[in-house]
Amino acid sequence: MVANTREPHKKPLLQRTTILLWFGCGLIFLTPWLGLQFGATDLSWQQVLAGLLGEGSSHVERVVMDLRLPRTLIGLVIGIHFALSGWLLQLITRNPLAEAGILGISGGASLVAVAAFVVGDWIQSGDNPYGGIPFALQYLPLLAMLGGLLAALAVYGLSLRNGGLSPVKLTLTGAVLAGMLHALTTGGLAFWGHAHTELVAQWLAGSLYGTTWAHLKALLPWTALGMIGVLILLRPLSAMQLEDEQARSLGLHLNRWRAIALVVAALMAASAVGIVGPVGFIGLLVPHISRRLAGSGLLVQCLMCTALGATLAVVADTLGRTIFAPYELPVGVVSAALGVPFFLYLLSRQP
Amino acid sequence: MLRTDRLTLAYGSSDVVHELSLTIPAGEISCLVGPNGSGKSTLLKGLAGLIAPRQGEVLLEGQPLSLWSRNELALRLAMLPQKPIVPESILVRDLVALGRFPHRKWWQRDGREDREACQQAMYMTGVEALAERPVTSLSGGQQQRVWIAMALAQQTDILLLDEPTTYLDWGYQLEVLELLVELNKSRGLTVIMSLHDLNQAAQFADHVMVLENGQIEAAGTPGQVITETLLARVFRVRGVVSLNAEGRPFCMGHGTSDPDRPCRA
Numbered sequence: 001m002v003a004n005t006r007e008p009h010k011k012p013l014l015q016r017t018t019i020l021l022w023f024g025c026g027l028i029f030l031t032p033w034l035g036l037q038f039g040a041t042d043l044s045w046q047q048v049l050a051g052l053l054g055e056g057s058s059h060v061e062r063v064v065m066d067l068r069l070p071r072t073l074i075g076l077v078i079g080i081h082f083a084l085s086g087w088l089l090q091l092i093t094r095n096p097l098a099e100a101g102i103l104g105i106s107g108g109a110s111l112v113a114v115a116a117f118v119v120g121d122w123i124q125s126g127d128n129p130y131g132g133i134p135f136a137l138q139y140l141p142l143l144a145m146l147g148g149l150l151a152a153l154a155v156y157g158l159s160l161r162n163g164g165l166s167p168v169k170l171t172l173t174g175a176v177l178a179g180m181l182h183a184l185t186t187g188g189l190a191f192w193g194h195a196h197t198e199l200v201a202q203w204l205a206g207s208l209y210g211t212t213w214a215h216l217k218a219l220l221p222w223t224a225l226g227m228i229g230v231l232i233l234l235r236p237l238s239a240m241q242l243e244d245e246q247a248r249s250l251g252l253h254l255n256r257w258r259a260i261a262l263v264v265a266a267l268m269a270a271s272a273v274g275i276v277g278p279v280g281f282i283g284l285l286v287p288h289i290s291r292r293l294a295g296s297g298l299l300v301q302c303l304m305c306t307a308l309g310a311t312l313a314v315v316a317d318t319l320g321r322t323i324f325a326p327y328e329l330p331v332g333v334v335s336a337a338l339g340v341p342f343f344l345y346l347l348s349r350q351p
Numbered sequence: 352m353l354r355t356d357r358l359t360l361a362y363g364s365s366d367v368v369h370e371l372s373l374t375i376p377a378g379e380i381s382c383l384v385g386p387n388g389s390g391k392s393t394l395l396k397g398l399a400g401l402i403a404p405r406q407g408e409v410l411l412e413g414q415p416l417s418l419w420s421r422n423e424l425a426l427r428l429a430m431l432p433q434k435p436i437v438p439e440s441i442l443v444r445d446l447v448a449l450g451r452f453p454h455r456k457w458w459q460r461d462g463r464e465d466r467e468a469c470q471q472a473m474y475m476t477g478v479e480a481l482a483e484r485p486v487t488s489l490s491g492g493q494q495q496r497v498w499i500a501m502a503l504a505q506q507t508d509i510l511l512l513d514e515p516t517t518y519l520d521w522g523y524q525l526e527v528l529e530l531l532v533e534l535n536k537s538r539g540l541t542v543i544m545s546l547h548d549l550n551q552a553a554q555f556a557d558h559v560m561v562l563e564n565g566q567i568e569a570a571g572t573p574g575q576v577i578t579e580t581l582l583a584r585v586f587r588v589r590g591v592v593s594l595n596a597e598g599r600p601f602c603m604g605h606g607t608s609d610p611d612r613p614c615r616a
Contacts, residue, residue: 094436232458239452241438245401250505251425251453296441296485 017300020293024307028076031314035072036064039321066212074211074275075317075331076310077223079282081272083309084230086283087290087302088265091237092258093174094167099283100148100269103174106278107181108151109144109270110204113277114185116143117200118192141218141274148270151177152262160255166244206279206332208317215275222271227306229264234298237261279332282309285339292349312339352377353398353428353509353541357407360390360397360565367393368565370407375509375543375558380535382552383545385562386586391545392433394562395513398543399430425453429502433513437486443497444482447473450504465504472503475537476530492523499530510534512544516551524548528555549586553577553600561585573600583608 036048043051043060050056051064086099093103100106116139155177159169189200202209236257239247248254269283290304312335319338320329354374360367367390375381375398383391396402398409400416408415411427419427429450438446450472451465473479476496481489486497495515502510515531516524532555534540546552552559553573561568561576563585569576577600582588590604 235452235455235458239449241436241441242449243432243436245396245399246430246432246435248401248421249399249425249428249430250449251422253421291439296438296445 017294017297020300021303024304027311028307031311031318032072032076035075035314035318036068038318039063039068039325042322070213070216071208071211071317072314074216074219075208075314077216077219078208078272078276078279079286079309079311079313080223080306081219081226081268081309082279082282082313083286083290083305084226084302085265085269085272087287087305088230088233088237088261088268089283090287092167092240092261092265093171094241095171096288097284098171098174099280099287100265100273101278101280101283102178103171104151104155104177104181105148105174105266105269106273106280107178107185108154109148109273110278111181111185111188112147112150113140113144113203113274114188114200116140118188141215141271144274145222145267145270148266148273149263151181152266152270156259156262202330203277205330206277207328207330208276209328209330211275219271219275222267226264226268226271229260229267230302233257233261233264234302238298276331279313279335281332281336281339282312285335285343286312288343289339353409353411353543355398355407355409358397358404358409359406360393360402361405362393366405366565368397371565371567372407373560373567373570375541377541378535378539379557380531380542380555381544381558381560382556383543383560383562384547384549384552385568389562390565391562392513393565395430395511395543395545399428399511400424401430422453425505425507427507428509428511429505429507430511431498431502431513431515433517435498437494440485440487442482443478443484443486443489443500444469444473446486446497447478447482447500447504450501450506453505468506469500469504472500475503475534476500490523491519492526495519495523495527496530499527503534508539509541509543512542514545514547517547524551531555549577549582549602553602554595554597574598577602 033045033048036052037043037045041063043063047056047060048064051060052069054061054065056064082100085105089098089100089103090096155170155174158177159166159173185204236252239250239252240254240257240261242250244254272279286305286309287301290301290308294300294304313331316335316338317331320331320334323329352375355371357370357372359369359371371394383394385391393402397404400409400419400421403417408417410416411419411424416424447469448461448465451461451468454465454468455461470479473482476499478493478496478500481493481497486494489497499515510531512531515527519527528551531542531544535542556573558570559573559576560570561581568585569581574594577592579590579592582590582592582602582604587608588604589606589608590602592600592602595601
């Protein structure tokens with residue numbers, strides 16, 4: 001047989017998996033340093049080190065340990081959450097545009113979270129106008145997760161027919177539901193029309209502003225659960241890349257594994273939404289970039305997603321804090337502004 | 352070993368295959384032929400256990416498919432759809448390795464046995480040299496060989512293929528069919544495939560089944576089944592069936608057999 005090559009040979013950008021993984025490791029350890037060093041007031045690296053070791057001045061220590069370190073770590077974690085969630089969703093829907101926002105998961109989480117703001121405000125609206133907010137913040141991650149999970153299950157249930165589940169139907173149902181949830185959220189907010197609409201609006205733009213160690217603690221169990229879930233899912237996911245019928249003829253319980261993947265993706269995205277609000281572009285862009293860099297190996301892809309998602313979120317937040325200091329741009333906005341040009345560049349390389 | 356008993360398959364409310372009973376001879380190449388919409392693809396999916404029967408059964412070794420677990424079934428029976436989706440940027444060796452899926456639990460990684468099975472499958476289909484190439488960079492004929500390699504890596508004794516030659520150039524079509532005959536001879540692989548081209552079915556099949564409106568019109572050796580009356584009745588073709596040098600029937604169509612067909616010219 002003559003080996004003929006009609007189409008040009010498409011290669012991943014960087015070919016050596018090991019190089020790629022070292023690069024990822026490097027990014028995930030180096031970028032947080034940026035988050036610690038730069039901000040409304042820039043510190044020197046000696047000051048950061050001193051702050052971390054507890055040898056700095058009380059001011060430096062407060063900035064590093066109480067403000068920037070938790071914020072940077074949460075940036076890392078939510079980047080991972082959104083990226084892995086988007087990666088899972090793009091795989092199971094076989095749709096390159098899928099991510100938690102488009103499938104209604106972020107929408108469900110946001111709606112419940114905004115409802116919690118409103119109810120919290122209503123319960124404790126007394127003499128103190130800010131009384132309700134801590135109440136809402138306390139339960140926000142859990143409530144948002146519940147909302148995201150409910151939205152995911154609704155999308156799943158609505159797209160089931162005749163015992164089958166088509167990726168196209170899943171995506172369409174998700175998009176429609178997302179639209180409805182978004183309308184409800186905006187409507188609810190307009191109806192509420194209270195003094196802290198602003199606070200909620202900032203949260204809805206996806207912001208790391210004001211995150212603390214408590215937020216990180218609330219988030220980490222879900223990070224662990226999600227990453228274990230992804231590892232368990234790796235093998236079934238490899239078969240899910242094929243057409244449904246072919247995957248089933250390989251012995252895969254397709255609907256079961258797809259549901260598990262959807263739940264893991266929903267948990268990761270919704271728990272992150274509960275802390276920082278819906279950040280859309282990380283979940284959309286990072287999986288694409290990772291696939292381009294990593295090629296087809298799913299393990300390398302998801303490690304790449306982890307590294308790049310974390311990096312993009314932290315870099316975006318650091319830039320958001322510094323460009324217009326003392327004003328802040330939300331991480332969702334900056335990550336979109338950073339990621340989209342790179343994404344377009346990658347698309348243009350595609351034959 | 353694989354047979355159907357008054358099998359009815361349906362999508363929604365309409366029956367596609369109706370009370371159909373047939374037996375697939377083990378170790379032979381069986382071809383399903385029939386006009387468009389006669390239910391070939393649906394029947395193949397039913398035989399692979401991918402569609403639950405509305406009535407009747409598909410039996411593998413006397414056991415209804417519903418009693419087989421998905422995984423057990425995948426160890427006995429491989430299925431290649433008509434136009435499978437190639438996962439983005441996947442390499443040939445990784446695609447072939449997916450054939451080992453039913454042989455491993457979800458926590459297990461591929462072992463030596465799996466690598467050997469893949470190696471052998473790629474050797475038999477002549478794609479070892481392409482192992483490190485992305486599947487999307489290959490020609491249609493090469494891609495089809497890779498898909499067959501994946502099905503072989505599954506190490507089943509039954510292979511179902513839905514029109515494996517449809518999107519290929521003529522030369523590649525013959526290449527794929529010759530490969531299937533070779534595998535059937537050397538490994539005793541039972542091959543069940545649907546084909547569009549009657550002459551290819553006549554040339555390569557041991558057993559031909561003619562499907563029309565979800566019913567078996569005729570079944571047997573190509574010589575028994577492919578006749579001028581069949582051409583006219585099932586395919587609406589007026590033609591001549593002669594025998595080639597190997598004693599297999601060979602059809603030549605002269606026109607449609609339907610005299611009432613309005614002329615649109």
